[in-house]
Amino acid sequence: MSETLLDVKGLTCPLPVLKANKALRGLAPGARLTVLATDPASVADFRAFCKETGHALVAFGEEAGTYRFVIRKREDPPG
Template identity: 85%
Template sequence: MSETTLDVQGLTCPLPVLKANKALRALKPGAKLTVLATDPASVADFQAYCRETGHALVSFSEAAGTYRFTLRKREDAAASKP
């Protein structure tokens, strides 16, 4: 499985989520994207983004003011139909 890292440290809302969305569009279903952010609002933003889009928020951590989110791109709806 593919894993990509996106560094959006220093950017503020809504840019971290917008850049993550763009990066996820380029990935295959099931691929993981790790996002590094410094905006405290990104915590709520990524939770809402995953709820609304169906991507999975696999993990979240914070250390020294850097937030690390690992997202897994959702499977394509067309591919999951019988």
């Protein structure tokens, strides 16, 4: 399973989510995107983003002011 790292430290809402959305578009279904952010608002933003888009927030943590989100891209609907 592929995993991609996106460092958006120093960026504020809504840029971390917008950049993550763009990165997810380029990934295969089921791939993982790890996002590193420093904006405290990103916690609520990523939870809402995943709920609305169907991507899975599989892990979340915070260490020394850096938030780490692991998002699994949703499987594309059958076409």
